[in-house]
Each structure stands twice: as structure tokens, then as C-alpha cells.
Amino acid sequence: MNTRQYDFFPEDSVKNSTAQPPAGTKPSLFLIDGMALLYRAHYALQRSGMQNRSGQPTGALFGFLSTLIKIFETYHPGYLAAAFDSREKTFRHDLYDQYKANRQAPPEDMLAQIEPLFKLLEALGIPILKTPGYEADDLIGSAARLFEDQCNIFIVTPDKDLAQLVHGGVSMLRPTKNDSELQLLTPEGIAEQFGVPPAQFTQFLTLTGDTSDNIPGAKGIGPKTAATLLGRFGSLENVYEKLEEIAPKTRASLEEFRSRLPLITDLVTIRTDLELPVTLQELACTTPESNAILALLKELELKTIARRLPDAFPGFATAGNALTEGTEAPENKETDALGDPREGSDYRMISTEEGVSSLVAELMKATLVAVDTETTSLKTCEAELAGISLSATPATASFISFARTGLSREKTIELLRPLLENPAIAKTGQNLKYDLLVLKNYGLELSPISFDTMLASYLLNPETTHNLDDLAARHLKLRTTKYDELTGTGKTKLHIDDVEPRKLTDYACQDADIALRLTAILQKELAEEPNLRHIGETLEFPLISVLGAMESQGISIDTRHLAATSESVGTQLLQLKETIHSAAGESFNIDSPKQLSRILFEVLGLPTKKTTKTGFSTNVEVLEELAPLHPVVGNLLEYRSLQKIKTTYIDALPKMLNPRTGRVHTSFNQHITATGRLSSSNPNLQNIPIRTPLGREIRKAFIPTDPRNLLLSADYSQIELRIAAEISGDGKLIEAFRNREDIHSATARVIFDTPDITPDMRRKAKEVNFGVLYGIQPFGLSKRLNIPRSEAADIISTYTAKYPGLFEALDTIKTTGREKGFVTTLLGRRRYLPNLSSRNGNLQKAAERAAMNTPIQGTAADIIKCAMILCSKRMKEHDMQSSMLLQVHDELVFETTPEEQENLSALVEEAMIEAAGVCGMKTVPVEVDCGTGKNWLEAH
Structure with missing residues (x-):
């Protein structure tokens, strides 16, 4: 069939002739809302990360075509067309300039699938309908009106707005949540689902408006109220004729809305009167x-x-x-029709000591075993073992169950110890750090850990999803049972020990089996990328045990110091509250954005900056812009800062003490950040402010567990600037570091061309030194330094001229990243940045900033991880009592005995400097600042 794309021009007076339909039952015509269906498919399959091996995203295409084929399989249509919006503004924009003004730019990976979709539709012989100035809805409405006498019309769309077109000969088909079926909506179905029949749908939309299109409805009137009004009075006209019968608040809203009725009605009404130069026969399916x-x-x-x-x-x-x-396409990453892991699998439950012994004897012959634990809690310090699943052969797994079996956990652990601590048998799994910590609570050290499927996925593409369910679907085409499906949710949720044994066995075995199968696939993918495999084998996988030891150890907190600090901050907050209320002339809830907005913009008359769904924004960015205009805004910023730190840390940390250990046990996450940096949670120690007085008071609360011990802090000195110098090879930067100069003073001397540096010059040099690594622009620098934008532009221009090597290197990183689709650290860690080639300027600029910063921040991440592994290894080799407690940014924190303090300082400094060399720092020297004290503040 030839290409059939119809561009309709309503002004043409084309008369449509249509072929006569076959005698007897009317044929069916399916009108597909193309862009709406593509959007829905994109968001439904976005997390799957579907793409072909050249990086072309395919999730939206897969979803769209699945629905299309479902139509042909189920309904065998006689005629079909897909309608799409055109890029041009429509007549609705002429009526209302704010039409769709709140719409974000379409996702780049979805836009990249539009042209391939058009080619696919052409190859399938499916006509595409679109015209400048009109939307797909209008084309569908006009086609339905044109052909409804000859065909039964089915409108395929997830968009409720097209319900206004439904009547006796026109139905809607809406994709359901799981996309396995299409929901048929007749006039009765529309009335049941939305509360109004199709004949009233335009009036319904007029009252409610449409937030997705930025069409305002009557204030305070939502779908329920609109349906009630139309059901009671029969029409919008009757509603206005009988306003006196309506509640005062709703009546006032309707009165206020009356003047906008004609405009909003025009905006929500789908056109059905366009001239369509196409015959029915041209829409015939072949x-x-x-x-x-x-x-x-x-x-x-x-x-x-x-x-x-x-x-x-x-x-x-x-x-x-x-x-x-049925032959597998090479490197196929498509989410196929998902199978059940249990089909063809041998999943066994073991409930006796004899069974455990037999299993251990069997698995002792293996070279690789996948391990997974089932527990009573996600918190490792509280979790009790419900069972352990093990797998050494694909599609085969065993679950050792403690629920209602009488098996002793302690005895079972001893039976498993020769296997799970055996240095000759490698261990793999999904997020093995969790299982390691749970087993550590029972005195078992899971080792050696050779692989982790979550971290392997993270290495291959840090910005996709890495949970077991998604990995199983993406790589194995299997649909795993989710935990909530096993236990239920809400009031009827089962304790894991009460789950039916067969179901629990299948669930637990599935996890170990899937992890083992994924290991083989992901090992192969990593083998094809030697740098990523090296990072996995030398950094990410060995780090699991190091982090497990740190998390298990935890750190002690001086709760008395925090209580005193909380009281002091509480007093400051009360004083600030009084000052703010006095400036406002009245008392109000400072923590209420709505009340604060009224004070700032109505009472004090400050200019509004941004709007939200509920009114004018009072976020930090807005307050910082308003701060020079009124002193109360500075008080508000200080109030919020103190309140946040008090709530997040000062009051929260004592509540996080583990009752068993008396310490705080943060969780270090290896798979969250796109750059490779570790993050921490519960509590997040990365966000404790370092330079503020209150942040220092919080650091003072972190103390050794043993009162006679000390904390030791080891911090890389200006590591990111040193990495930038290494990557760029810039002579001036390298020389300054080699001469052990204060880098910010050295930079100030260069950009201000004077040997006499003032503190203000150094401050400006420091901001620009760090700012260039993040692609800072004159506007941002002027804001940071509170200087005119012209002065900021001059500083950046001078910096660029004086350090050409650095900027040439940053430009090369962007160019290479655009060509390859990713940027790398010195060690070869990757971050994919498809938006480097985006047609959206804002997205491209953001990607460029990430491209410049990622090799630097990512290399710093590689270095600190390598340092942690080296420190841990050497502390064990020297049989030290000291322990590594925390990693925060470029700093490591240890607890050490007075006797080991000197040796530990030397060991840590040596290991951290060596780690930098291992990770690619060959030219620029690295320095480490070490300190000790009775608390973290003193040590840092």
C-alpha cells in the first residue's frame, strides 16, 4: 500500500465522496488518537528502559503497536486511521493565548520515536491524519461525523475529552491499566464512569476545565459537583436559570464564571465540521x-x-x-510478553536439619551460589530471618524456611557456615549488602561476594532502574511476584510467617533463581565493556563488604549535646517567629505556604515571582529573590533553615538510635547517584551543612563509642579541582598544585593579574574555581557573589583566557559525549547523556553541565571507593582494632584507639593517595588532611 498521510485544510471546499460500504452489517471504522496513545505508551513503559542495541528508545513504539495489534486481533477492523496533532499552533491558541501554556516539553526519548512510528504505520498501510491549526481530536470528531452513517465508529484513546463524541453509532475504546484489554465505552458506560452522559460532556468539561490543557473551569467546581449540577438541572443553561436554588459558595463561583462561559465552551468543544479530503475506501485495512x-x-x-x-x-x-x-534477535532489550519464573522450574522448601545438611553437601560442589534472605523487616538492624533461598543451577532453587517448621535459626546458620563463608565458592545476588547485614546479625560473614546484579545493572546504565522485578522483565522476559502480591496490603496484610508455605517458597526461590540467571547475562554484558567490568570487580563488588561492616558498626551520638542544641535552636525559632509576626502586623502560621503567601504578597505588597496550583510560590528561590526588598524575608529564610536542620537532624538523630546497639546506623547506597557517588539514608549524613555554625554543632554530636577512643577524619584536599587539572592537563593549574600553593589564591593572582590578593579576590576565585566545573554562567556567578552580572561575565571571560587547557578539555568532553552518547571518568565509569543532542535548549544545556561535571565528580567517586577498600584491607592486615565509620563527600571518618592513632593516620593517608593513582591521577599530586578529636568537629 502506498504512503497515505492526509494533510487536511478546512478552508478547501473539497466535497467528499465515499465508497459504499458492503451490504448487510455496517463495517467498523477505528479512529486512533495517535499522540495520546503514544504518550500513554511512553509513560507506561518508561521504567523498562526499552531500546535497541544502537540506543534508539522503543518503549513507546512497543506500547503503541501492542494496542494497534490488539485491535486487529480482537475486532478485525474494516477501516482504520491514526490522527496526530500538527506542530503548528491551533485555533484554540488564537482564542486563548494561555492554552496548553503549562505543558512541559515532550520527553526527548518519546520524541525520538515519532518518526519511526510514522514509518511503521506507513509500512503497515495505516493512514495518518493531521492538519495545521487543528488537533487530532478535531480530525477524529470530523471523521466520526463524516462516516458514522456508513460505519460503526470506534475511537481509540486514553483521553476522556473524546467522550463528548460518543452516541449510538460511535463508541470509545480506552486502554486499561495493564494494557491487556481495551475498555469499550458506550453512552451508558460514559454516564456510569463520569457521572454525565456524552450529550452533557462538553458542558461538564466547561465547568471543570482541563488542567492538562491549562483551560480554567469554574473555581472550586470539580467533576463531582459538575456532574451533580448537570444531573439535577439537565443542562448548563438551566443551571444558570436557577442559580437561586444553588448553595451560596457554588452560586458565587458560577456567577464569576459566567463571562468566560463562551470562551471555555469553545476551547473544550471538539470540532466535527472540518472538510476532510479523504474517502472511506482510502481508510480500508489491507x-x-x-x-x-x-x-x-x-x-x-x-x-x-x-x-x-x-x-x-x-x-x-x-x-x-x-x-x-522464534530466533532471538541479537542484543534484544525489548520487554517481551512476560513469562512466569515457576514454569519449568524446580523450587523446593527445606524444613529439617537433615534437608539443610543435604543441600549444603550438594552446593559445596558449586563454584557460584546465589543467596537471598526473606525477613520480617526492611531495616537490617531489626530484621529477623524468615528464611534463606539458595540457587546454583538456573531454574532450580531451595528455600530454607523458619516459618512454622521448627528449624532453629542458630543451628541452621552453623550448618550453612561452611558454604556461605567458603572462600572457594563465589556468592552472587540482588542487593547483597542487605543479605550480608541480616546474616551478620546472626554471626555469619557472607563471603566472598563476587557479583551483585543490582550493581552490575547500575554500572551498565546508572540512570535506568535496577530492582529485581524490572531486571527480570528486561533481561529474562519474566514477570516476578511482587512482595505486596505475596502478603497483601493494608489491614489484611499478612506477616511473612503467615504466608502460605508454597507461595512463600515460590517467591523466595524465584529471587535466588532470577539473581543467578541475571548474573550470567550481566556478566556477559560487562565482559563486553572491559572498563566497566574492571570497576565492578575492583570497586563496586568488593565495596559491598566494606560498607556492610561500616553500617553494622554504626556511630555513637551525644544525645545530651543534641538536646541542649535543640533547646537553643527552639529559642532562636521563637524569637524569629515574634520578629516575623511583628513585621507582618499579625500572627499567622509561618509553616503554611498559603498563609505566608498572603502576608508576603497581599499584606506586605511584595512582587509575586512564581505561581503554583494553590497560589503564589514561597519557596526558597522566591524568598532569596525577595530578600533585598524587605528584612522580614531574611528572617523567614533563617527560620526555615533552622527549622529544617532541627527537624531533620537535631531532633531526629536521637530517635534513630538502635535500641540493641545504642548507635546510629546509616545506609550507604551504591546505586542511586548517576555519577557513582555514594549516598546515605536514614539518616542522610551527606546533607549535614559543614560551614554553618549549626552544622558544626551537629558534627560535634558524633562521638566514639568507647570514651577513651578518638575519631579520625581524613579528607581529600580540593580533589575535584585536582581531577579537573589532571583531565585537562592545564599547565597553570598543575603548577599551582605541584607547588602546594593555595589554589584559590593562585587562581586569584592569575585572573586579577596581581600578586597582592585580598580576601574578597580569593573568595571570588574560589567561587569561579568550583563554578566552572558545573558550567556556571555569569548570572549564576553574579548571584553567588552578589556582584553585577557584567563583572561576573568579565571574571569568567578572564578565567577562560587564563586557563585555556581546562576549557578546551571541558569542550572536548561535551563534543565526545555528544558523539558517543556518554561521558566517562578517568577509570572508565559511564554516564549516558542522550540530551546532549536534544533539540530542547534547556535540556541540552543541563546535559552539557552534567557532561562537564560527571568525569570530575565520578572520578572523585571512584577514588574514595578505592580508598575505602584499601583502608579496610590494610587495617585487617595490621589486625587493627580501629574501624571505618563514615564516608561523607571526600572524607572518611574512623574510630581509633589512642595507641593506633598515629599508625592509622599514616595508613589512611597512604591508602587514600595510592587510591588516587590507581584511579588515574598520574600527573597532579593529591593531598589528604588528617585530624583527630573527641568528636567529629574536632577531628575535621
Whole structure:
């Protein structure tokens, strides 16, 4: 079939002639809301990370085509067309300039799938309808009106607005939540689902407005109120005729809305009167020519779609095509129709000591075992073992269950110890640090850990999802049972020990089995990327045990100091509150954005900056802009800062003490940040302010567990600037570091061209030194330094001229990143940045800033991880009592005995400097600042 894309021009006086439908039952015409369906498919499959091996995203295409094929499989349509919006502004923009003004730019990875979709539709012989100035809704409405006498019309859309077109001969088909079925909505179904029949739907939308299109409805009137009004009075006209019968608040809203009625009605009404220069016969469905469509599907690696074509199109030629004969397309990352892990698997429950002994004897012959624990809590310090699952052969796993079996956890652990601590048998799993910590509570050291599927996925692409469910779907085409499906939710949620044994066994075995299967696949993928494999084997996987030891150890807190600090801050907050209320002339709830907005913008008359759904914004950015205009704003900023720190740390830390250990046990996360940096949670120690007086008071609360011990802090000195110098090879930067100069003073001498540096010059140099690593612009620098933008521009311009090597290197990073699609650290860690090629300027600029910073921050991440591993290894080799407690930014914190203090300082400094060299620092020297004290503040 030839390409059929119809551009409709309503002003043309084209008269439509249509072929006569077959005698008897009317044929069906399916009108697809193309862009709405593509959007829905994109967001439904976004987390799957579907793409072909060249990096072309395919999730939206897969979802769209799945729905399309479902239509052909189920309904065998006689006629079909897909309508799309055009890029031009529509007549609605002419009516209302704020129409769709709140819409964010479409996601880049979805936009990248539009052209391939058009090619696929062309190859399938499906006409595309679009016209400048009108939306797909209007084309669908006009086509439905034009052909409703000859066909039964089915509108395929997730958009409720098209419900206004439904009547006896026109129905809607809406994709359901799981996309497995299409929900048929007749006039009765519309009335049941929305509370109003199709005939009243335009009036319903007029009252409610449409937030997605930025169409304002009557204030305070939502869907329920609108449906009630129309149901009671029959029409919008009758509503206004009988306003006196309506409650005062709603009546006032309707009165205020009356003047906008005609405009809003025009905006929400779908046009049905456009002239469409197309005949019904031109929309007829035919069997597509196989070579064209299969070639496209092969390129996109949409194997499942190809296999379904014969069922959708009788007579479709498939002979000799590998895509439809079941041969796996190479590197296929498509989310296929998901299978059940239990099919063909051997999952066993073990409930006796004899069974455990037999299993251990069997697994002692293995070289690799996948381990997974089932527990009573996600908090490792509180979790009790409900069972342990083990797998050494794909599709085979055993679950040692403690629930209602009488098995002793302690005895079982001893039976498992020869296996799980055996240095000759490698261990793998999903997020093994959790299992390591749980088993550590029972005195068992899970080792050696050779692989972790979550971290392997993170290394391959840090910005996709890494949970077991998604990995199983993406790589194995299996749908795993989720925990909530096992236990239920809410009031009826089961304790894990009360789950039916067979279900618990299948669930637990599934996790170990899937982890083992994923290990083989992800090992192969890492093997194809030697740098990533090296990072996994030398950094990420060994770090699991190091972090496990740190988390298990925890750190002690001086609760008395925090209580005194809380009281002091509480007094400051009360004083600030009084000052703010006095300036406002009245008391109000400072923590209420709505009340604060009224004070700032109505009472004090300050200019508004940003709007939100509930009114004018009072966020930190807005307050910082308003601060020069009124002193009360500075008080508000200080109030919020104190309140946040008090709530987040001062009052929260004592509540986080583990009752068993008496210490705080933060969790270090290896798979969260895109740069490779560790993050921490519960509590997040990375966000404790370092330079503020209150932040220092919080650090003072971190103390050794043993009162006679000390804390030792070891901090890399200006590591990111040193890495920037290494990457760029800039002579001036390297020379300054080699001469052990104060880098900010050295930079100030260069950019201000004077040997006499003032503190203000150094401050400016420091901001620009760090700012360039994040792509800082004159506006940002002027804001940070509180100087005119012209002066900030001059400083950046001078810096660029004086340090050409640095800026050439940063430009090269951006260019190379655009060509390859990713940037790397010195060690080869990757971060994918597809938006470097974005047509959206804001997205591209953001990606460029990330591209410049990631190699620097990512290399710093590699270095500190390597340092942690080296420190841990050497402390064990020297049989030290000291322990590593925390990693925060570029700093490591240890607890040490007075006797080991000197040796530990030397060991840590040496290891940290060596780590920098291992991770690529060959030219620029690295320095480490070490200090000790009775608390973290003293040590730092």
C-alpha cells in the first residue's frame, strides 16, 4: 500500500465522496488518537528502559503497536486511521493565548520515536491524519461525523475529552491499566464512569476545565459537583436559570464564571465540521507487505510485535523470517510478553536439619551460589530471618524456611557456615549488602561476594532502574511476584510467617533463581565493556563488604549535646517567629505556604515571582529573590533553615538510635547517584551543612563509642579541582598544585593579574574555581557573589583566557559525549547523556553541565571507593582494632584507639593517595588532611 498521510485544510471546499460500504452489517471504522496513545505508551513503559542495541528508545513504539495489534486481533477492523496533532499552533491558541501554556516539553526519548512510528504505520498501510491549526481530536470528531452513517465508529484513546463524541453509532475504546484489554465505552458506560452522559460532556468539561490543557473551569467546581449540577438541572443553561436554588459558595463561583462561559465552551468543544479530503475506501485495512514492516521491526528489535503480525493480519507472509520464527534477535532489550519464573522450574522448601545438611553437601560442589534472605523487616538492624533461598543451577532453587517448621535459626546458620563463608565458592545476588547485614546479625560473614546484579545493572546504565522485578522483565522476559502480591496490603496484610508455605517458597526461590540467571547475562554484558567490568570487580563488588561492616558498626551520638542544641535552636525559632509576626502586623502560621503567601504578597505588597496550583510560590528561590526588598524575608529564610536542620537532624538523630546497639546506623547506597557517588539514608549524613555554625554543632554530636577512643577524619584536599587539572592537563593549574600553593589564591593572582590578593579576590576565585566545573554562567556567578552580572561575565571571560587547557578539555568532553552518547571518568565509569543532542535548549544545556561535571565528580567517586577498600584491607592486615565509620563527600571518618592513632593516620593517608593513582591521577599530586578529636568537629 502506498504512503497515505492526509494533510487536511478546512478552508478547501473539497466535497467528499465515499465508497459504499458492503451490504448487510455496517463495517467498523477505528479512529486512533495517535499522540495520546503514544504518550500513554511512553509513560507506561518508561521504567523498562526499552531500546535497541544502537540506543534508539522503543518503549513507546512497543506500547503503541501492542494496542494497534490488539485491535486487529480482537475486532478485525474494516477501516482504520491514526490522527496526530500538527506542530503548528491551533485555533484554540488564537482564542486563548494561555492554552496548553503549562505543558512541559515532550520527553526527548518519546520524541525520538515519532518518526519511526510514522514509518511503521506507513509500512503497515495505516493512514495518518493531521492538519495545521487543528488537533487530532478535531480530525477524529470530523471523521466520526463524516462516516458514522456508513460505519460503526470506534475511537481509540486514553483521553476522556473524546467522550463528548460518543452516541449510538460511535463508541470509545480506552486502554486499561495493564494494557491487556481495551475498555469499550458506550453512552451508558460514559454516564456510569463520569457521572454525565456524552450529550452533557462538553458542558461538564466547561465547568471543570482541563488542567492538562491549562483551560480554567469554574473555581472550586470539580467533576463531582459538575456532574451533580448537570444531573439535577439537565443542562448548563438551566443551571444558570436557577442559580437561586444553588448553595451560596457554588452560586458565587458560577456567577464569576459566567463571562468566560463562551470562551471555555469553545476551547473544550471538539470540532466535527472540518472538510476532510479523504474517502472511506482510502481508510480500508489491507494486509501489509511483509518485507518493509519486518525490516523496520528488525532494526528496532521489536521481535514480539513481529511474531504477532500473522494473527493480526491473515495472509501475512512470514516464511524465512527469523524475527517471527522464534530466533532471538541479537542484543534484544525489548520487554517481551512476560513469562512466569515457576514454569519449568524446580523450587523446593527445606524444613529439617537433615534437608539443610543435604543441600549444603550438594552446593559445596558449586563454584557460584546465589543467596537471598526473606525477613520480617526492611531495616537490617531489626530484621529477623524468615528464611534463606539458595540457587546454583538456573531454574532450580531451595528455600530454607523458619516459618512454622521448627528449624532453629542458630543451628541452621552453623550448618550453612561452611558454604556461605567458603572462600572457594563465589556468592552472587540482588542487593547483597542487605543479605550480608541480616546474616551478620546472626554471626555469619557472607563471603566472598563476587557479583551483585543490582550493581552490575547500575554500572551498565546508572540512570535506568535496577530492582529485581524490572531486571527480570528486561533481561529474562519474566514477570516476578511482587512482595505486596505475596502478603497483601493494608489491614489484611499478612506477616511473612503467615504466608502460605508454597507461595512463600515460590517467591523466595524465584529471587535466588532470577539473581543467578541475571548474573550470567550481566556478566556477559560487562565482559563486553572491559572498563566497566574492571570497576565492578575492583570497586563496586568488593565495596559491598566494606560498607556492610561500616553500617553494622554504626556511630555513637551525644544525645545530651543534641538536646541542649535543640533547646537553643527552639529559642532562636521563637524569637524569629515574634520578629516575623511583628513585621507582618499579625500572627499567622509561618509553616503554611498559603498563609505566608498572603502576608508576603497581599499584606506586605511584595512582587509575586512564581505561581503554583494553590497560589503564589514561597519557596526558597522566591524568598532569596525577595530578600533585598524587605528584612522580614531574611528572617523567614533563617527560620526555615533552622527549622529544617532541627527537624531533620537535631531532633531526629536521637530517635534513630538502635535500641540493641545504642548507635546510629546509616545506609550507604551504591546505586542511586548517576555519577557513582555514594549516598546515605536514614539518616542522610551527606546533607549535614559543614560551614554553618549549626552544622558544626551537629558534627560535634558524633562521638566514639568507647570514651577513651578518638575519631579520625581524613579528607581529600580540593580533589575535584585536582581531577579537573589532571583531565585537562592545564599547565597553570598543575603548577599551582605541584607547588602546594593555595589554589584559590593562585587562581586569584592569575585572573586579577596581581600578586597582592585580598580576601574578597580569593573568595571570588574560589567561587569561579568550583563554578566552572558545573558550567556556571555569569548570572549564576553574579548571584553567588552578589556582584553585577557584567563583572561576573568579565571574571569568567578572564578565567577562560587564563586557563585555556581546562576549557578546551571541558569542550572536548561535551563534543565526545555528544558523539558517543556518554561521558566517562578517568577509570572508565559511564554516564549516558542522550540530551546532549536534544533539540530542547534547556535540556541540552543541563546535559552539557552534567557532561562537564560527571568525569570530575565520578572520578572523585571512584577514588574514595578505592580508598575505602584499601583502608579496610590494610587495617585487617595490621589486625587493627580501629574501624571505618563514615564516608561523607571526600572524607572518611574512623574510630581509633589512642595507641593506633598515629599508625592509622599514616595508613589512611597512604591508602587514600595510592587510591588516587590507581584511579588515574598520574600527573597532579593529591593531598589528604588528617585530624583527630573527641568528636567529629574536632577531628575535621
